[in-house]
Amino acid sequence: MQVEDKTLELLQPLNLTVTAGESLAIVGSSGSGKTTLLSILAGLDLPSSGQVYLKNQPLHQFNEEQRSQVRAQHVGFIFQQFLLINSLTALENVMLPAELANLPDAQARGEALLSQVGLADRLDHYPSQLSGGEQQRVAIARAFISKPDILFADEPTGNLDSKTGQHITDLIFDLNAKEGTTLVLVTHDAKLAARCQRQVEMDSGVLTERLDVAAQTTQHSPEAETLVPQVG
Amino acid sequence: MSNLNSKASSMWFAQSLRLLHHELRRGELTIIFLAIVLAVATVFSLTGFSGQIKHAIVANSTNTIGADRVLRMSSEIDPSFIKKSQELSLKSARKIETESMAFAGDNMLLSELDAVSDTYPLRGELRIKTSLTQTESMVASAPKVGSVWVEPSVLSRLNVNIGDTIEIGLAPLKIAGIVTDIPDRSYRAFIAGPTVILNIADMPKTELIQPGSRITYKYLFAGETDAIETFETWIKPQINESQRWYDAKAAQNRLSRILDTAEKFLSLASMLGIVLAAVAVAVASRRYGQRHQSTVSVFKALGASISHVRKLYCLHWTLLSCLSIATGLVVGYGLMLLGVNAIASYLSLADAPLTLVPFLTAIFTGLLCAIAFAIHPIMTLVQSSPLNVIRGFSQNKVARFGWHQLPPLLALFLLLFIFSQDLVMSAALLLGGIFVSFILLLFGRGLMSAGRSVGTKAGKSWHLALANLKRRASENSVQLVSFTIAIKLLLLITVMKSSILSEWEQQFPEGTPNHYLINISEEQIAPLKQFVEQHDIANQGFYHVYRGRLSAINGIKTVDEEKDDSQEPSEATSASKEKQATKKAEQQKSRQGMGRELGLTWRTELPEENEIIAGQWWQVDDDKPQVSIESNIAERLEINLGDDLTFTLGSDEFTVPVTSIRQVNWQSRQLNFIMVFNQSVLEQFPTTSISAWSISDQDRDRVYRFMADFPTITLMDFAAIMEQLNNIIEQVSVAIQLILILVVLAGSLVLIAQVQASMEERERELAILRTLGASGKLLRNSILYEFVALGAIAGLMASIGMEIAVYILQSQVFNMPGSFHFQYWLVGIGAGAFFVGSIGMLSCWRLLNLSSVTLIRRTM
Known part of the structure; x- marks a missing residue:
């Protein structure tokens, strides 16, 4: 990455394949390059060199418009900061990706999803009228509405207390199982990572596959880690 | 330390x-x-x-x-006044002002006539040029007998040169020069015809002065301060209501x-x-x-x-x-x-x-x-x-x-x-301003919300745009108010210039008078009557006109507001009654007297378009003096049936009872009078007459040729009066345009400031939309439509505001039925959408040019 006249090397050469239907956690400390990797995987950002394929489509060769189209058709997102649009109601926020992908029944599906995440009575509320947990539930409903092939979640519980976070985690994995979506999850929360089938660790831009998942989980104290600020 | x-x-x-x-x-x-x-x-x-x-x-x-003191009156001066001034060795000069036609070949022009005596002016300088090539003007007094000085536009409008002869009334006069400075010029000349200055000795030859003609006599005095003051003390008690004594x-x-x-x-x-x-x-x-x-x-x-x-x-x-x-x-x-x-x-x-x-x-x-x-x-x-x-x-x-x-x-x-x-005015304006803004705000918010519900089905960019509009409704309201006002001003100028006047002209039925004849002497009536009958020209008959003042009501003297009569447009004809109507609002201030001379007439029969609403019209042979008064004036001056009104005509005074109150259709463009007497009251006074004709286009040349034989009669084309009105509107709209530009500039600054204040949030929204896979076109359009919708709402509100203002103008000023101007709604909405859309897009330019990678990196 070129910043002014210095070159920052954020990611070392790496190879990662995610197969359909699997769930993968990318773990690592702040600044390790997790979010950058996720941005590239999702077609939000481009690697300065290398190749990225999503559903066999070469993202690295696509321009912005083409990548947008790919995202609209195949990708769902859940973010740490929820990232809802403040001028739209809960239902409209959920409907948005379906409308962008020109899917039929956006409204019916949105309502159904919101009721699945327990917000059936908050359809017309604006984000400012919802709590953090409720906003993240709206974001989850939004992520699933377009029946994405792959769902990217960036620290989905990072801004929530542990109880709400647990509830959100359950929701994500339940819906994921129900819809059969591929899940790529970025987190430094070992408990959350442990619920995924695969874990890879990012350290200073170097990616390593973690094989002994169970042993790692016990060594990490989630309370200690939440104090570390996030750098995206 | x-x-x-x-x-x-x-x-x-x-x-x-x-x-x-x-x-x-x-x-x-x-x-x-x-x-x-x-x-x-x-x-x-x-x-x-x-x-x-x-x-x-x-x-x-x-x-x-042009002097130290001026005595202004509608009749000739009492010779004793001049004698007294000579005793005090004051210098004096005379000036007669009137309006008349100037002829040159087939061309004619309504002009302001200033007939001045040789001693004019006593103070200040009258400056002229004797050739068009002359660079320096020179000081002059009255032109020589038989010659005139004219304002430059007379030359072009009559197609004549210095040295040519023009006719004023019956007198042929040679143009000896063009006038560049008139010391006592009336600023009314901005809207009236150009000035022609002639020697007062030529005035009788023109035969323009007839009994009852609308003439202003001015007597100018100058001298030592002591002498002037002595003269002033002496003359003041002798001046009546129809005369004015004033200093610079x-x-x-x-x-x-x-x-x-x-x-x-x-x-x-x-x-x-x-x-x-x-x-x-x-x-x-x-x-x-x-x-x-x-x-x-x-x-x-x-x-x-x-x-x-x-x-x-x-x-x-x-x-x-x-x-x-x-x-x-x-x-x-x-x-x-x-x-x-x-x-x-x-x-x-x-x-x-x-x-x-x-x-x-x-x-x-x-x-x-x-x-x-x-x-x-x-x-x-x-x-x-x-x-x-x-x-x-x-x-x-x-x-x-x-x-x-x-x-x-x-x-x-x-x-x-x-x-x-003005404390009260400031408070009223502040509160009024807050009130109007509040109404506009409520209305605008309502529209923004309504647009939001409609927009749910209206495609995605529109949907996002209207959602944003609603969310930022309170910030947007300020811009909305300012652009509404700006567009309303714009529409008002456009409608006023292009629509109201022509609509007003068109609403008159066929046969409505379009020419007014003024200053018709008694012996001219017969040939004119014969002419209109012979050529079947629709006309309204001939009315004797007398100039007089309402000086007392039931013996109580009327108080006239201090007001410069010379600033008022002439009101002898019905044509100028419309002008009077425009002044109605101003006159509505309860004032005791009329504050000016009135055109008086007598009639044996009730004029057409008049309706008695109280009392009774007199019998033809009833020679008991009486007057019929127009209802609005009666109401304003609180005059009732049976009240005694005293009038001053020149130096004469008479008192008559009110026996009827009439409703008059002012918008008919007919000759109408506030005060109509029975024959016996006015018969004995000498006078001239006026008439109103409806001259068709094919008759026009014939009438004009015929009228050339009567140069003392002033023939006023209604189109010329409309042109004057247009001139006034033109001048008013220049002032409104200045305000318009100012409001648009300031409103744009507010808009840009608001957009800047919302920039971080806009950036965040664009990043989210981009992440979710929205295309660049959708993003651009959602921003564009947001401003376009804001401008269109302002345009819509402005159009409604314009319609209300135009309706008030039509009903209160022009006395005509209201009408809608939907084509201008399109102009208003279109102009608003275009302008606010452009300014909005320009102020979001930086945002729209950010690559989505940058946008996403900044937000994630």
């Missing part, structure tokens, strides 16, 4: 300067700077310009009346009152723009305060004292204010020079000095904008807690009503008061 202090003080000074330099370069202060410049430049140019005009016209001492100061006072009113109107109207500029300052400074919170908190966390921070930002703001005000003064001076240049042909302002007043007013306005509207955000900024460094910063706190809104309101009130010099 003192060394340390001075070091500390120089440090905050240096930091302050650095801050200003840095912020100006980054463009963070541009809006505030421009808004203050706009307010200061507007106030300076307006105040400076009108001050100079006033000075040029008013301060030129005695020149404006009185004449100037009248003129300056008119100028004051115009100035007041313009400055109060421009307040609209200044208020918007101030709002732009408020919006921009709020964002400025929020952006600097972190800087201040870090400063404080690092140990800077509150007084240090306060000094730093106060100086910073003061420097910014001074810079903006100074720039505003320079720009304002430039604008003023443009104005001076534009009117140079009417009035030379070269010698008029620039007083301190415009400087002080403009600087004060600038300071009010810079301080009153920014004090709250700046004070909040200075108070920022160092704890924020840890706790985080509150962004975009919703503005609530509170004490901090008091300084801006007080400042507004103060500004209004400075411009109006």
Whole structure:
């Protein structure tokens, strides 16, 4: 990455394949390059060199418009900061990706999803009228509405207390199982990572596959880690 | 210690300067700077310009009346007056003013006639040129007998040259030169015909003066102060209601009152723009305060004292204010020079000095904008807690009503008061302004919400745009109000210029008079009657007209408002009754007398288009003196059936009872009279007659040829009167256009300031949409449509406002049925959508040009 006249090397050469239907956690400390990797995987950002394929489509060769189209058709997102649009109601926020992908029944599906995440009575509320947990539930409903092939979640519980976070985690994995979506999850929360089938660790831009998942989980104290600020 | 202090003080000074330099370069202060410049430049140019005009016209001492004192009357002077003035060795001159036709071959022109005696003018200079190539004009007195001096436009409009002969009434007169300066010129000449000056000795030859003709006689006196004052003491008790005695100061006072009113109107109207500029300052400074919170908190966390921070930002703001005000003064001076240049042909302002007043007013306005509207955000900024460094910063706190809104309101009130010099008016305008804004705000919000529900089905960009519009409704309301007002002004000018007048003209039925004949002598009536019968020209018959004043009601003298009659348009004909109607509102101020001469007539039968609503019309043979009065006037002057009205005709006075009250259809363009008497009252007075004809296009040439045999009759084409009306509207719309430009500029500044304030949030939204896979087109369109919708809503509200204003004009001023102007709604909505859309897109330019990767990186 070129910043002014210095070159920052954020990611070392790496190879990662995610197969359909699997769930993968990318773990690592702040600044390790997790979010950058996720941005590239999702077609939000481009690697300065290398190749990225999503559903066999070469993202690295696509321009912005083409990548947008790919995202609209195949990708769902859940973010740490929820990232809802403040001028739209809960239902409209959920409907948005379906409308962008020109899917039929956006409204019916949105309502159904919101009721699945327990917000059936908050359809017309604006984000400012919802709590953090409720906003993240709206974001989850939004992520699933377009029946994405792959769902990217960036620290989905990072801004929530542990109880709400647990509830959100359950929701994500339940819906994921129900819809059969591929899940790529970025987190430094070992408990959350442990619920995924695969874990890879990012350290200073170097990616390593973690094989002994169970042993790692016990060594990490989630309370200690939440104090570390996030750098995206 | 003192060394340390001075070091500390120089440090905050240096930091302050650095801050200003840095912020100006980054463009963070541009809006505030421009808004203050706009307010200061507007106030300076307006105040400076009108001050100079006033000075040029008013301060030129005695020149404006051509004498020390003038006696103005509608009949010849009592010879004893002249005798007395000669005894006191006063100089005197005579002047007769009237309107008449000037003929040259087939061309004719309605012109102002000034017949002057050889001694004219007694004070000031009459300047002429005897050839068109002459560069320097020369001082002159009356033209030689048999010759005239004319204003330049007479030459072009009659297609004649110096040396040619024109006919005034029955007298052929040679053009001996063109006049460049008339010391006692009437400023009414701006709208009336061009002036022709002839020698008073030629007046009888013209045969224009008939009994009852509308003639103004002026007697000019000048001499030693003592003698003049003695004469004044002697003459004043002998002057009756139909005569006026005045000096230069009185004449100037009248003129300056008119100028004051115009100035007041313009400055109060421009307040609209200044208020918007101030709002732009408020919006921009709020964002400025929020952006600097972190800087201040870090400063404080690092140990800077509150007084240090306060000094730093106060100086910073003061420097910014001074810079903006100074720039505003320079720009304002430039604008003023443009104005001076534009009117140079009417009035030379070269010698008029620039007083301190415009400087002080403009600087004060600038300071009010810079301080009153920014004090709250700046004070909040200075108070920022160092704890924020840890706790985080509150962004975009919703503005609530509170004490901090008091300084801006007080400042507004103060500004209004400075411009109006009227406490009640300022309070009324402030409250009225708040009320109107409130109504517009409610209405606009309603429309924005309605658009939101409709928009749910209207495609995705529209949907996002309308959702944003609704979400930012409170911020948008300010822009909405300003653009609504601007577009309404624009529509009003357009409709007034292109529609109302022509609609008004078209609504008259066929056979409505389109020519008025004035100054018809008794022996001319018979041939004219024969002519109209022979050629079947629709006409309204011939009315004798007498000029008289209502001097007492039931024996109680009427009080006339101090008013310069010469500023009023002529009202002898029905044509000018419309003008009277436009003045109705002004006259509605309950005034005891009519304040001017009336055209009186007698009739045996009730005129057409008149209806008796109280009392009874007289029998043909009833020779008991009586009068029938028009109902509106009766109501206004509180005159009832049976009241005794006293009239003064020249030196005669008579009293008659009111026996009927008539309703008159003023909009019919027929000859109508306020006071109609029975024959016996007026019969004995000599007079001339007037008539109104409806002349078709094919008859026109025949009529004009026929009328050339009667040069003493003034033939007024209604089209010419319409042209005068158009001229007035043209002048009014120039003033409105100035206000329009100002409001548009200030409104745009507010819009840009609001967009800047919402920039972070817009960036975030675009990033989310981009992430979710929205195309670039959708993003661009959602922003474009948001502003287009805002502009269209403003246009819609403006169109409704315009329709209401036009309806009021039509029903109150033009007395015509209301009509809709839907084609202008399209203009209003289109103009609003286009303009606000463009400004909005321009101010989001940077945002739209960010690559989505950058957008996403910034937000994630």
